[in-house]
Amino acid sequence: MHKLMIVDDQVYILEGLKMCLEDDFEVALVDNSEDYMQVIENFKPDIALIDYKMPGKDGIEIIQDIVKRPDHPVIIIFSACLTGDIVDQARTLGAVDWLSKPFDIELLKAKLHRALN
Numbered sequence: 050m051h052k053l054m055i056v057d058d059q060v061y062i063l064e065g066l067k068m069c070l071e072d073d074f075e076v077a078l079v080d081n082s083e084d085y086m087q088v089i090e091n092f093k094p095d096i097a098l099i100d101y102k103m104p105g106k107d108g109i110e111i112i113q114d115i116v117k118r119p120d121h122p123v124i125i126i127f128s129a130c131l132t133g134d135i136v137d138q139a140r141t142l143g144a145v146d147w148l149s150k151p152f153d154i155e156l157l158k159a160k161l162h163r164a165l166n
Contacts, residue, residue, distance in 0.1 A: 050075050051165055054094035054122065056085050056111060058103050062150075066098075069154045074161070082106035086114060094122045096165055098157075099144075101128035101135060109138055116143040123164045127152070 053074035057063050063078040070076055077092045079085045082105035088094070097115065101108035108126050115121045126139040129150040136147045145164045148157060 051096060052077070052092060052094040053161065054079060054085065054088055054092060054097045056082070056097065056103070056108075057100040058082070059100075062100075066157075070158070070161075073158060082111060085111060089115065089118065089122065093120075096123040096125070096161060098125050098127060098161070101126055101139075102130055109135065109142065112139055112142045112144055125160060125164060 051074050053070060054077045055063055055066055056079040058080055060080050063080055067076045067078060077088050077094060079088050082103040099108045099111050108128065112124055112126065115124060124144040125146045125148060126136070126144045127148040127150060131147060131149050139147060146160050148160060
């Protein structure tokens, strides 16, 4: 089973996503912009779903940190406030896809599986 790390400061979103995705993925949740590197080190996710708007570091800064690792996970950025510029910046850094909140869970599952193949 593939490992998925989800980074979002809204705990209710994290918990809801975990409930919807735990049949397809082993899921690790990160509710701040500080602990993701420790989770990557210990959990070793195959894919990461990163929220753009976070207190502290934003999703772009988080992606910049993650892609410095040679074994970094596949990255998808998501947010309620994505713009074309943010998506372009995330893709330039290595994100493979993006998703705007709110989203259909089946669309998310499709994007996650497609990104891993």
